[in-house]
Amino acid sequence: MIPEIGHYALVLSLVVALVQSVIPMIGANRGDAAWMELARPAAVAQFLLVAIAFSALTHAYVVSDFSVLNVVENSHSAKPLIYKISGVWGNHEGSMLLWVLILAVFGAAVAAFGDSLPPSLLARTLAVQAMIAAGFLLFVLGTSNPFMRVDPPPLDGADLNPLLQDPGLAFHPPFLYLGYVGFSIAFSFAVAALIEGRIDPAWARWVRPWTLAAWSALTVGIALGSWWAYYTLGWGGWWFWDPVENASLLPWLAGTALLHSAIVVEKRDALKAWTVLLAIVAFSLSLIGTFLVRSGVLTSVHAFAVDPARGVFILVLLTIAIGGSLALYAWRAPVLKAGGLFQPISREGALILNNLLLSTATATVLVGTLYPIFLDALDAGKVSVGPPFFNATFIPLMLPLVVAMGIGPMLAWKRGDLLGALGRLKLAALVTAAVGLATYYFRSGGPVMAVVGMAVAAWAIAAAIDELAGRIGLGRLPPGESLRRAARLPGAAWGTALAHAGVGIAIAGMTGSGAWMTERIQYLAPGEQIGIAGTQVRFDEVIRVDGANYVADRGVFSVLSDDGRVVGQLFPERRRFLVSQRVITHSAIRTTGLADLYIALGDPAGEDRPDAWTVRVYHHPLVPWIWIGCVVMALGGVVSLSDRRFRVGAPARRRAVAPGIAGAEPTPATRGGV
Template identity: 70%
Template sequence: MIPELGHYALVLALFLALVQATLPLIGAARGDIAWMDVAKPAAIGQFTMILVSFLALTYAYVVSDFSVLNVVQNSHSMKPMLYKVAGVWGNHEGSMLLWVLILAMFGGAVALFGHNLPPTLKARVLSVQAMIGVAFLLFIIATSNPFIRVDPAPLDGTDLNPLLQDPGLAFHPPFLYFGYVGFSMAFSFAVAALIEGRVDPAWARWVRPWTLAAWSGLTMGIALGSWWAYYELGWGGWWFWDPVENASFMPWLAGTALLHSAIVVEKRDALKSWTILLAILTFTLSLIGTFLVRSGVLTSVHAFAVDPARGVFILALLVIATAGALLLYAIRAPSMKMGGLFAPISREGALVLNNLLLSTATATVFLGTLYPLFLDAIDAGKVSVGPPFFNATFIPLMVPLIAAMSVGPLLAWKRADLAGALSRLKFAAVLTVICVLGALYAYQGGPVMALLGVALAAWAFFGAIIELTDRIKLFRAPLAESWRRAVGLPRSSWGMTIAHAGMGVAIAGMTGSAAWMTERIQVMRPGDTAQIAGYELRFDQVEERPIANYQAKTGTFTLSRNGEFLATLHPEERWFPVSRMSTTEAAIRTNWVSDLYVVLGQEQQGGTGGYATRLYHHPLVPWIWIGCVIMMIGGCVSLSDRRFRIGVPARAKRDRQPTPQPAE
């Protein structure tokens, strides 16, 4: 009965989405307030129905209802509860239900909290958002129904892909979809603004919080996926420029450009046409990512290789949404006023440079990801595009971007003094040189690119700190005044500083792990020892034992340094008998400055008792994820700014005199 309730709720959500997509849009065109007001209850009702449907599917997984085909194919009665719940979105049908749930959640949030939006704009935004919902709800009901029954019901399921039975993968998709789908809100605001024919600073202020929320979620989603790939797959790396990784990275790059471009629209009423185009393209890249992982064109643990009909449906949706929005843009964009003029050396100029470099980087990743797939689709041969291509093309674009990241916030609007801004960064430059010399000393040299990476990381981090101290006049004014300035600083400024500093920390982690990683691969028997990066690892034993729904082969390694015991490490090889797959669980010992990483491989044939083992030492690698978390925190701090929550800056404090009472 519960699955049928979920199915009917999904159908009802489709009808509510159809109402929301049409009546408010017609009402806005006719100036009919009553019709425009339909958008709010329709959006809330649509979200409620999809939530009921999602909870119904979750219930089926929790109680192991094997009369539901989706549960049979992706769950098992012996699976831990966390992975039973994660199994809801660990498959195509359930993940699409999560997709539309987040889509409806953003629409419901605008309906509930968009009090400051003009009625016509709000009605059009919610209508465009509902049009996307209609398309995906039709897609789910027609081709990807998660509530199909199976009769007779089997006694047990076929289990979830073992690689997905991991805490990182349990939380990675919700954050990733929050970012993917969240950019639909920027798309809806852009299309609604084009329909109205008006883009102004108020529009940029309304669109920024939704873009910021999506960007923060996507940042965390990508970080969790990278972290999972690092410790679960046992290969010692954290990023491989895999097409599915790139599918999430492209909208992140475009979304970062959109956030910075919207600042220029809000502050200077400039770059309006470009910002609208970025909003359209950012969500288009999200749809491209959705198509890649669901069309069957990719083979990846992240991808849902399903029948081609589903891929064609999503491709058609992608073409219609993008072509329709771009056609509207082509018609309306020429009529948009240019806005304020500015000199090349200015805050606006720095943000334009930011956008140019980020857009070029996005295009580079797009070309490297899609070109091999395109050639393969037309039978023009197979081309392999991997890390060498992306490292050779993407990294050079990031060097000037990071270099300018610290300078831009110190420039004045409209026209600025570059020499003056650079002079305020002299302490950041000194600290950067110290960090480079420290890296040179600690690692006895190293590749030139590694030292450049350290320089960029230090420059970004200390530049963000110096910019903040400059704002509050630290050491240039009494501490009381600096404190007053710090307290009065907008949260968006704090968020920018935190996010930029987090980027510096993440760059340091990427540089250290790539340039100074040490690797050892050998066959070890119990009692053998191996040396790596000054550490000694003794292989003690291997123990086999049943755990939950898998068989674990656990190794025991004793870690020491200079004869002093440090830790006991337990890498595992897991065998899942239901799905007949094995996974590798690396043992990682971190001190938050570096990781020692141990992988237990296959037992060697011939009865020698030896096991293939892989040892890695990763300097600074924890900083990658620490930096990503800091960036997400920066986004959340910015999101709490009063201008984004209420639409106006904080009211200035004034000495209030008692209001005189009228004489009676």
């Protein structure tokens, strides 16, 4: 009964979405307040209905209702509760339902917090959001219905792919989707503004918090996915330039560009057409990512099912959404009036450089990702574009970006003083040089690029701190006054510094693990020792352990200090899942914060050495910094969100009336942001 309620609620939500996409749009064109007002209750109703559907499916998973096909194929009664729940989105149908749910969450949130928006803009935004929802609801109901029944129901299910039974991956999809789908709001706002033919700083102020929220979630989502790859795949790789990873990186890059260009619209009323285009592109890339991942054109853990009908459906949706919005853009963008003037060396100029580099990087990653698919479609041969391509194109574009990232926030709006900014960055430059020299001296055989990487990372962190210190007058003013200033500093300023420092921390992690990772793979029998990066590790024994739905061989390893004392233990496992009979390596990691000791237990050696096992030991310097950096970046986004300016209802269209104010004297209040 409950699955039918879920199915019915999903059908109803499609009806609501269809109404919501038509009536408020017509109302906004006619200026009919009652028709426009319909958008808000409709958005909330749509969310509630999809939430009912999602809860119904979750319920079926939790109680292991094996009369539902989706549960049979992806769950098992012996699975731990957390993986029963995460199993809901660990398959094609359920993950598309999560997609639609998050779409509805964002729509409802805009409806709930939209009091300060002009009624016509709100109505049109929610109508566009509902159009996307209607398209995807049709997709779910038509090709990927998760509520399909089986009769007679089997006794138990086929279990979830064991690779997905992991805490990191349980939360990876929800965060990723919050980001991916969150960009839909920026898209809807952009399309609505194009229809209105009007974009002003207030528009940017409404769009920015949603973009920030989506961007922060996407950052966490990508980090979780990469962390999962790091410890599950058994050798500590954290990024493979795999097309499915690129599919999440592309909207992130475009979203990062959008975040920054929206600042220019907000502060200076310039770059409007470009910002609208970025909003469209960011969500379009999310859609392309969904298509790549869900249509089965790619080989990966994400390609749950290969069904041509689904691929064609998403491709049609993609064409309508991207084609339609770009056509609307071509038609309406010339209406947008250009705004404030500025010199090339200025905050605006720096943000434009940021946008140029980010969009160029987006384009190169897109080319590398799609090229093999196009070649294949044209029957021109099967190729793969691997990490060397991306390293050769992406890194050269990121280096100047990070260098500029340190300088940009120091420049004033309209007309900046490059020498002055560089002067204030003396300390950061000194730190950079010191770190670069130290790396060069101690690099112990690592590549030369490592020096550049570490120096750039130091620059990003030091410049962020330098900028904050300058703002609160650290060392220049008495400590009490500095503290008072720090407390008064707008959230956006803290957010900027945090996010920029996070980039630096992540770069340090990437460089460190890329340049100085060491590995040892060999047969090891209990009692034997293996040394790596100056640490001795002793293989004690292998014991048999029973998990909820697997049995495991658990290796016991002791980390020894110089005088032979045991300072820590690691327990890597080989888990055999009982239902699918698949063996999964569960590596063990001991981290000091500066480096990871990583052990994975391989196969038993076999006849030659009956008691030995293949043991893989890795030393990954700085690798935890990658994820620390991502968390700091996301934290920056969240802190920025807390800025007073974004608070509901607080900013009226005041600034739009007097656009000159923002560009005048850079007082601490107006300097906030970026």
